[in-house]
């Protein structure tokens with residue numbers, strides 16, 4: 110299943126004369142005093158890029174937008190009919206917030222604005238946008254942000270409705286972005302990259318949004334393997350027999366309760382000529398549905414646990430983008446997949462499981478299943494050899510409690526956590542470093558095994574940190590690693606906002622791609 114796609118290209122002709130269905134401009138809010146004649150509080154400020162359109166409106170554009178209620182606030186989109194003033198029949202003014210002094214808006218502001226505008230213009234086939242882009246060293250980042258925002262705001266999951274929806278407006282099919290020079294090679298390169306990146310985010314969203322009965326581990330593994338081969342990656346799939354023989358006790362334990370057996374998919378990208386010699390491993394949690402198992406979850410909201418493979422989807426889609434972007438570092442993706450179900454064959458609290466690295470884990474709660482499959486996959490990544498290991502998972506409700514639905518929690522080696530935070534900041538996927546305290550590890554001492562899967566007294570204190578502390582046991586000392594808990598940010602249950610649509614968000618695909626570039630450039 111693939112959702113309809115949006116295409117994007119650059120133009121450098123006068124925006125007022127573009128033959129499109131709608132044209133998007135930016136407006137800033139100002140903190141101006143109440144206007145004496147209109148009585149309206151504050152005055153809008155048209156963002157740069159809107160000059161020729163403002164001229165076509167004969168100086169009345171700001172006033173008209175204010176009359177229609179525009180404030181220039183972030184996320185706001187005001188549409189008006191242009192009635193022959195410019196070629197496009199519809200003008201959409203998207204709010205950018207206050208104008209930053211002496212600078213163009215931050216890339217994330219532009220990304221959200223482009224996404225909001227494209228969403229608001231659903232039903233239009235061709236849309237052009239002329240947003241404020243800096244002409245200095247930040248030009249590439251700004252253009253990339255606009256392109257990503259537009260392509261992601263244009264995402265819609267195909268869904269399962271059997272009848273056409275007469276009131277539903279189709280996502281924008283084609284976006285033109287106005288730039289000073291459309292033939293500029295650097296600008297063109299940003300568009301190509303944004304298309305690849307947004308393609309990976311959209312694919313992640315699709316995989317997350319697919320109904321869990323349609324994406325059980327064997328089907329998910331087939332889909333990832335097929336896409337990986339088509340992209341030119343080396344693909345290895347371990348089925349339940351290979352997993353059992355290979356000693357992947359954690360993946361087998363979690364998967365044994367389901368009729369749909371577990372898998373481990375390995376995707377390998379090798380740079381031409383060996384690249385810089387650095388090796389990056391990516392690991393993503395692929396629980397295709399998390400009922401909790403024998404430690405079953407409450408019914409309310411359980412459907413959202415179809416998104417418990419968001420980390421796996423992000424890693425697999427990132428690998429597909431890597432195959433296109435061809436960075437100069439080796440990158441290997443590991444995607445363990447299982448369905449966590451209660452049944453007569455399920456693993457149970459009290460079980461002791463031997464993991465891939467030989468460590469014995471005492472199971473206390475079958476709902477802490479993510480760390481069981483991830484421990485095996487991370488140990489395998491270390492056994493294969495890697496310099497950096499990034500693992501991402503919808504691991505704990507504790508992440509949502511402590512950092513909310515936007516900010517991922519990061520645990521691991523300090524320097525790498527800081528790089529993840531920086532990467533998240535750069536791409537608009539905020540992430541925050543969290544500690545791995547000794548007392549939390551102490552609380553996970555088991556009476557019978559090497560470690561308990563959670564706090565031995567089932568104390569939920571430091572809940573997110575318990576996940577990080579547990580996963581550390583499966584990384585060898587020579588590897589820099591980071592665990593990115595995306596329980597909140599990977600899934601958006603609310604109404605669409607900015608370039609986030611309902612359902613899967615595609616977090617942290619853009620962070621992972623940024624980190625891979627970072628390692629390629631800086632080691």
Ligand code: BES
Nearest residue numbers: 417474476477503504505506507563596
């Ligand atoms: N998949 C869940 C975590 C989760 C919660 C993801 C909310 C997305 C939104 C995970 O497997 C889980 O069940 N975690 C438990 C761990 C506990 C049993 C130690 C949790 O968070 O309560």
Ligand code: MN
Nearest residue numbers: 399476477478
């Ligand atoms: Mn669980």
Ligand code: ZN
Nearest residue numbers: 396399417479
């Ligand atoms: Zn889970």
